[in-house]
Amino acid sequence: MPELLEALAARLRILEDREAIRDLIASYGPLADAGEARALAALWTEDGIYEVVGFAQAEGHSAIAALIEGEAHRTLMADGCAHLLGPVAVEVDGDTAIARGHSVVFRHSPAGYAPYRVAANRWTLKRRPEGWRVAHRRNALLDGNETARILLAPGHPAS
Amino acid sequence: MPELLEALAARLRILEDREAIRDLIASYGPLADAGEARALAALWTEDGIYEVVGFAQAEGHSAIAALIEGEAHRTLMADGCAHLLGPVAVEVDGDTAIARGHSVVFRHSPAGYAPYRVAANRWTLKRRPEGWRVAHRRNALLDGNETARILLAPGHPAS
Amino acid sequence: MPELLEALAARLRILEDREAIRDLIASYGPLADAGEARALAALWTEDGIYEVVGFAQAEGHSAIAALIEGEAHRTLMADGCAHLLGPVAVEVDGDTAIARGHSVVFRHSPAGYAPYRVAANRWTLKRRPEGWRVAHRRNALLDGNETARILLAPGHPAS
Numbered sequence: 001m002p003e004l005l006e007a008l009a010a011r012l013r014i015l016e017d018r019e020a021i022r023d024l025i026a027s028y029g030p031l032a033d034a035g036e037a038r039a040l041a042a043l044w045t046e047d048g049i050y051e052v053v054g055f056a057q058a059e060g061h062s063a064i065a066a067l068i069e070g071e072a073h074r075t076l077m078a079d080g081c082a083h084l085l086g087p088v089a090v091e092v093d094g095d096t097a098i099a100r101g102h103s104v105v106f107r108h109s110p111a112g113y114a115p116y117r118v119a120a121n122r123w124t125l126k127r128r129p130e131g132w133r134v135a136h137r138r139n140a141l142l143d144g145n146e147t148a149r150i151l152l153a154p155g156h157p158a159s
Numbered sequence: 160m161p162e163l164l165e166a167l168a169a170r171l172r173i174l175e176d177r178e179a180i181r182d183l184i185a186s187y188g189p190l191a192d193a194g195e196a197r198a199l200a201a202l203w204t205e206d207g208i209y210e211v212v213g214f215a216q217a218e219g220h221s222a223i224a225a226l227i228e229g230e231a232h233r234t235l236m237a238d239g240c241a242h243l244l245g246p247v248a249v250e251v252d253g254d255t256a257i258a259r260g261h262s263v264v265f266r267h268s269p270a271g272y273a274p275y276r277v278a279a280n281r282w283t284l285k286r287r288p289e290g291w292r293v294a295h296r297r298n299a300l301l302d303g304n305e306t307a308r309i310l311l312a313p314g315h316p317a318s
Numbered sequence: 319m320p321e322l323l324e325a326l327a328a329r330l331r332i333l334e335d336r337e338a339i340r341d342l343i344a345s346y347g348p349l350a351d352a353g354e355a356r357a358l359a360a361l362w363t364e365d366g367i368y369e370v371v372g373f374a375q376a377e378g379h380s381a382i383a384a385l386i387e388g389e390a391h392r393t394l395m396a397d398g399c400a401h402l403l404g405p406v407a408v409e410v411d412g413d414t415a416i417a418r419g420h421s422v423v424f425r426h427s428p429a430g431y432a433p434y435r436v437a438a439n440r441w442t443l444k445r446r447p448e449g450w451r452v453a454h455r456r457n458a459l460l461d462g463n464e465t466a467r468i469l470l471a472p473g474h475p476a477s
Binding site: 164167168171174175178181182184185186188189190192193194195198236237238239240241242243244245246265267271272273274 | 322323326329330333336404405406407408418419420422432433434435436437438459460461462463466467468470471472
């Protein structure tokens with residue numbers, strides 16, 4: 001490929017990577033609230049980790065799907081819930097990326113809606129032949145604890 | 160156009176489509192809270208539908224603008240409100256696209272702010288000569304009802 | 319550069335601008351909640367303004383960093399807080415851009431989480447040799463006041 005074209009292709013690839021990562025993460029909430037356990041688990045790599053600090057650590061597709069099929073999540077869905085994620089700040093470094101952002105779970109009750117969980121998220125993502133996947137999502141409640149705050153600080157994707 | 164260039168242009172077009180759709184949907188909340196009824200209605204195709212399950216179904220620009228100019232919305236604006244939409248997961252298929260995501264309406268009262276409506280959204284979008292427009296937005300409260308959950312499940316844009 | 323290539327490069331630059339602006343704004347919330355005062359201030363131009371209508375107006379990096387290091391913000395962090403921003407609608411015009419969107423501050427207390435501030439935001443951005451930076455962020459509570467609503471209306475980037 002001529003040099004100029006190659007430079008354009010490289011810039012395009014950066015945007016495509018960022019778009020794929022953003023869309024992957026934007027898919028999480030809708031899949032969680034639709035109860036699509038398998039499709040949700042497939043956002044992760046085969047050995048990917050979903051860590052909810054102080055609550056659960058699921059490793060691999062079956063364990064992640066089990067969180068969505070489990071009683072806690074099914075009760076939440078029966079009550080009415082929304083897993084709203086904010087936009088993410090993304091840093092890509094080759095085949096690894098870090099995305100940082102917030103998530104809020106709204107829960108419905110006869111009294112109306114309330115924010116039930118408000119959390120910090122740090123997503124480590126890996127490029128796979130089939131596209132970007134989540135290698136590790138760390139989620140911690142923003143309740144004044146330093147654990148959650150650290151997740152939101154910038155950091156090298158390799159860390 | 161040489162083949163390599165054409166391939167780059169095609170990849171660029173995919174990103175442009177996704178960017179246009181994202182920006183269109185990100186415009187909804189600000190226009191709703193600014194009370195810009197006409198500009199908001201113009202996000203839809205001429206015969207576009209805004210369906211709020213169990214509350215209203217507006218078809219066409221005048222009917223959609225009337226929702227924003229109507230008493231329910233004007234009361235909400237006078238109280239103070241925010242139509243916050245989350246990021247959307249987007250699937251483009253030629254000249255049609257589906258976007259799925261959450262919306263939360265916060266309402267102000269003397270007691271402070273509260274989430275007043277928490278809903279699922281499924282946007283069907285069409286490419287028009289003037290750009291992407293909303294053909295159908297379906298919105299349903301996430302109150303435990305299956306109707307809302309189905310809107311968030313992945314689906315073929317043509318459906 | 320051949321004409322066709324130049325046209326592609328121009329389209330690519332538009333997407334890169336929008337991506338950079340979106341990522342800049344998506345970085346604000348995580349940096350605020352991580353307490354990263356300097357990195358947060360560096361999102362602004364050297365003489366950039368962060369205006370919180372009726373509360374504070376900070377001009378320049380030191381003044382903006384001082385907001386994050388100040389008692390009000392540190393108390394909020396100790397209680398537990400999330401500065402969740404919604405997606406932004408972006409209009410780019412050469413080296414200036416306007417982005418409009420919502421922000422919600424959730425605050426933790428022994429009773430749980432509550433939306434503490436719900437605000438309208440209008441970001442004026444400038445292209446600098448080092449990238450896009452915030453020249454002026456105006457933030458106003460959506461409490462029924464017209465000031466906030468005006469921030470969300472579309473407008474020419476130059477205004």
